[in-house]
Amino acid sequence: MTVEKVTSQDVARLAGVSQSAVSRVFTPGASVSPAMAKKVHAAAAELGYRPNVLARSLITGRSRIIGLVVAYLENQFYPVAIEHLSRALQAEGYHILIFMAENSESQVADVIQELMDYQVDGIIAASVAMTHDLSERCAAAGIPVVLFNRDQDGQSHSAVTSANTIGGAKVAEFLIAGGHRRIAHIAGWQGSSTGRDRQKGFLDALAAAGREPVAVIDGMYTRDGAADAARQMMAMPDPPDAIFVGNDHMAFAVMDVLRSELGLSVPGDVSIVGYDDVPLSAWPAFDLTTLRQPVNRMVAATVETILGKIQDRTLKPRKIEIDGPLILRGSARIPEGWAG
Amino acid sequence: MTVEKVTSQDVARLAGVSQSAVSRVFTPGASVSPAMAKKVHAAAAELGYRPNVLARSLITGRSRIIGLVVAYLENQFYPVAIEHLSRALQAEGYHILIFMAENSESQVADVIQELMDYQVDGIIAASVAMTHDLSERCAAAGIPVVLFNRDQDGQSHSAVTSANTIGGAKVAEFLIAGGHRRIAHIAGWQGSSTGRDRQKGFLDALAAAGREPVAVIDGMYTRDGAADAARQMMAMPDPPDAIFVGNDHMAFAVMDVLRSELGLSVPGDVSIVGYDDVPLSAWPAFDLTTLRQPVNRMVAATVETILGKIQDRTLKPRKIEIDGPLILRGSARIPEGWAG
DNA sequence: CTGAAAGCGCTTACAG
DNA sequence: CTGAAAGCGCTTACAG
Numbered sequence: 001m002t003v004e005k006v007t008s009q010d011v012a013r014l015a016g017v018s019q020s021a022v023s024r025v026f027t028p029g030a031s032v033s034p035a036m037a038k039k040v041h042a043a044a045a046e047l048g049y050r051p052n053v054l055a056r057s058l059i060t061g062r063s064r065i066i067g068l069v070v071a072y073l074e075n076q077f078y079p080v081a082i083e084h085l086s087r088a089l090q091a092e093g094y095h096i097l098i099f100m101a102e103n104s105e106s107q108v109a110d111v112i113q114e115l116m117d118y119q120v121d122g123i124i125a126a127s128v129a130m131t132h133d134l135s136e137r138c139a140a141a142g143i144p145v146v147l148f149n150r151d152q153d154g155q156s157h158s159a160v161t162s163a164n165t166i167g168g169a170k171v172a173e174f175l176i177a178g179g180h181r182r183i184a185h186i187a188g189w190q191g192s193s194t195g196r197d198r199q200k201g202f203l204d205a206l207a208a209a210g211r212e213p214v215a216v217i218d219g220m221y222t223r224d225g226a227a228d229a230a231r232q233m234m235a236m237p238d239p240p241d242a243i244f245v246g247n248d249h250m251a252f253a254v255m256d257v258l259r260s261e262l263g264l265s266v267p268g269d270v271s272i273v274g275y276d277d278v279p280l281s282a283w284p285a286f287d288l289t290t291l292r293q294p295v296n297r298m299v300a301a302t303v304e305t306i307l308g309k310i311q312d313r314t315l316k317p318r319k320i321e322i323d324g325p326l327i328l329r330g331s332a333r334i335p336e337g338w339a340g
Numbered sequence: 341m342t343v344e345k346v347t348s349q350d351v352a353r354l355a356g357v358s359q360s361a362v363s364r365v366f367t368p369g370a371s372v373s374p375a376m377a378k379k380v381h382a383a384a385a386e387l388g389y390r391p392n393v394l395a396r397s398l399i400t401g402r403s404r405i406i407g408l409v410v411a412y413l414e415n416q417f418y419p420v421a422i423e424h425l426s427r428a429l430q431a432e433g434y435h436i437l438i439f440m441a442e443n444s445e446s447q448v449a450d451v452i453q454e455l456m457d458y459q460v461d462g463i464i465a466a467s468v469a470m471t472h473d474l475s476e477r478c479a480a481a482g483i484p485v486v487l488f489n490r491d492q493d494g495q496s497h498s499a500v501t502s503a504n505t506i507g508g509a510k511v512a513e514f515l516i517a518g519g520h521r522r523i524a525h526i527a528g529w530q531g532s533s534t535g536r537d538r539q540k541g542f543l544d545a546l547a548a549a550g551r552e553p554v555a556v557i558d559g560m561y562t563r564d565g566a567a568d569a570a571r572q573m574m575a576m577p578d579p580p581d582a583i584f585v586g587n588d589h590m591a592f593a594v595m596d597v598l599r600s601e602l603g604l605s606v607p608g609d610v611s612i613v614g615y616d617d618v619p620l621s622a623w624p625a626f627d628l629t630t631l632r633q634p635v636n637r638m639v640a641a642t643v644e645t646i647l648g649k650i651q652d653r654t655l656k657p658r659k660i661e662i663d664g665p666l667i668l669r670g671s672a673r674i675p676e677g678w679a680g
Numbered sequence: 681c682t683g684a685a686a687g688c689g690c691t692t693a694c695a696g
Numbered sequence: 697c698t699g700a701a702a703g704c705g706c707t708t709a710c711a712g
Contacts, residue, residue: 048477053459058392058398065458074619076419080414082413082438087440090440096437097435098426098435100423116390255625
């Protein structure tokens with residue numbers, strides 16, 4: 001079992017042409033005569049030659065690799081996003097080098113450093129905290145950074161999110177219109193922009209209607225956090241009759257507590273609304289009413305932003321917010337004549 | 341915003357040493373005096389130098405990149421596996437270049453080819469079909485291949501699976517012991533080794549007990565396939581009182597049909613047993629009895645196998661089967677005094 | 681231990 | 697259009 005690396009030299013020799021000619025044949029847009037191309041392709045096919053992408057990257061300064069940093073995959077939103085991101089990038093000739101990181105500053109910093117060692121052309125950080133300093137370092141190194149489903153202060157990075165504040169407000173209006181009297185919120189992690197924005201939009205819209213939440217607890221984007229919050233709320237003397245939960249992943253945990261643990265009915269006793277619209281939400285077992293984050297459009301915007309910046313370094317970082325619809329299902333009372 | 345690439349030359353100049361010296365300081369195990377190391381580190385820190393991994397790879401012939409090919413991420417088993425795989429490989433200084441592929445031979449062949457262009461040190465194919473020819477090409481190129489959660493004929497690749505035949509048999513014995521009279525099977529995709537092995541183990545064990553399944557339908561590992569199969573089975577004059585479903589992902593769809601669509605009770609009317617034990621299975625909404633695939637051990641075996649082969653090319657490919665336990669939950673009647 | 685030199689497999693001006 | 701040459705940023709024998 002011989003491990004023979006076939007190089008452009010070998011092909012050149014067999015085809016009886018120069019090594020540069022071989023290189024040109026495999027460089028889109030380079031000028032080669034049809035005769036040359038034919039000879040070279042024949043020799044290449046015979047030897048099974050393909051250009052070494054790494055060697056090419058060393059010269060061109062582009063690796064066609066995008067680094068993706070992601071914290072955890074239990075929330076189905078992320079696998080779905082990764083799948084879309086990966087396919088979209090592949091279609092453009094790019095590939096994803098994936099790094100798992102704890103969502104801590106030092107971990108993320110280490111990971112980004114490793115990513116830079118690989119000479120990635122760009123970095124996508126999905127729901128992961130980046131310090132201001134870190135994103136400036138990337139910018140200084142000419143590596144575009146786009147935050148996916150999270151934003152933070154600073155102008156050195158781009159960010160793509162759904163319109164979280166508006167989304168939170170939509171849920172509030174929907175629950176009010178549904179005639180709910182005691183509305184509560186199990187918030188997304190308040191250390192994240194999505195958690196804060198959804199909560200702000202929700203509470204502001206409530207206030208605009210002269211209403212106040214009966215309870216607000218940070219669910220930390222975890223099942224345990226959400227489940228505990230649900231137990232606390234339902235143990236109140238006057239428990240809520242509607243809960244807006246900061247994402248679907250937590251909403252499932254809340255429904256589990258209400259139905260399996262407390263024997264309550266959803267939406268009979270409590271209406272539940274989530275945020276994301278992951279595939280699971282449509283399954284009959286949950287049938288969750290939720291504010292959809294349009295993954296497809298978020299991914300398209302992310303890919304366009306990062307590739308744009310790679311091709312034209314002078315482009316300014318931009319913040320994109322994409323509006324999503326409320327998806328009506330069976331977990332929350334639907335106001336009569338509701339049209340959104 | 342200047343994009344300055346700092347190279348070992350720059351560091352050498354600043355430190356007043358040769359470029360090779362700088363290289364040695366960043367090469368673990370190379371011989372350098374403490375004084376030299378200190379000078380170089382100081383200069384490197386000042387300039388923010390880090391070695392270019394791509395240039396290094398060109399010489400060493402190792403990229404420290406592992407290609408991962410995966411078909412779809414809706415089944416939660418895969419995100420979980422990717423997360424574990426990624427973390428385990430990161431801990432060893434390797435990283436994952438991820439490729440999504442349709443599970444078709446030509447698509448997979450294309451993807452593998454691209455992976456080889458990136459000079460990956462090894463390839464992990466998760467539940468994806470590889471032709472014999474393809475895995476031989478990788479072997480010829482000196483790139484170890486390990487199939488994760490799938491196997492097929494041929495000795496040119498390694499494979500890590502759970503003990504699927506034994507697992508299928510365990511489920512059969514459990515359902516028989518539970519006193520079920522009409523046992524059916526919604527099989528995993530029969531084009532896959534896992535689907536075939538689980539079915540074979542299940543049917544053989546049934547036969548060994550003098551029993552026959554009342555129905556066997558291929559669920560294709562999809563929600564739709566499984567849901568249709570469930571509808572067909574429940575429409576039989578004498579519907580099953582127990583169904584072994586080829587994986588958890590399908591089992592959820594089956595439970596949705598039984599409970600939400602047909603108004604049946606699980607396990608009151610029908611016992612359901614799945615295969616995988618994804619995190620979702622433990623959620624109260626499903627509470628699914630299932631044969632666990634020990635992801636941690638499967639991942640550990642995969643990492644060990646592929647890194648072993650990278651370090652020692654003479655190692656033979658190997659097939660590893662890892663036994664998993666039946667996890668008892670509420671979706672299937674538990675035989676009295678059952679101890680496994 | 682250290683430096684000068686060759687070379688990994690390519691791309692890309694530069695002549696012709 | 698084509699070839700000879702330089703060079704991308706490193707590692708690694710080879711002398712000293």
